[in-house]
Amino acid sequence: MKLGAFSLSLSVKDLAKSKAFYEKLGFKEFGGNEEHNFLIMKNETTLIGLFQGMFEGNLLTFNPGWDSDANTIEEFDDVRKIEVQLNSAGLETEQSTTADSDAGPASFVVIDPDGNPILIDQHI
Helix, strand or coil: CCCCEEEEEEEECCHHHHHHHHHHCCCEEEEEEHHHCEEEEEECCEEEEEEECCCCCCEEEEECCECCCCCECCCCCCHHHHHHHHHHCCCCEECCCHHHCCCCCEEEEEECCCCCEEEEEECC
């Protein structure tokens, strides 16, 4: 199963303070939009998403179809295929948008045994 680029999505209280903190750790702004209360920060191949007021708690995030530079990769497992595989393996998914279309952007969440949400979020 090819899950794509990995990032940790952090729910932050103050986007500017969090950005400054992670910049001190060597992260640079890679994407997102401060006006929309989120930034993607990158240090080499490590990605961290900073999200203010968008969700509770932190998420593990995978982006099918992208590498760690947000470049589209040719061969990847579509989010719909991944969801079917996980459901077939007995895992329940939540917040799914995969039924909205046969291709393109869609997402779902699966919760690990310890309650950690994992977002599978395809943008292409």
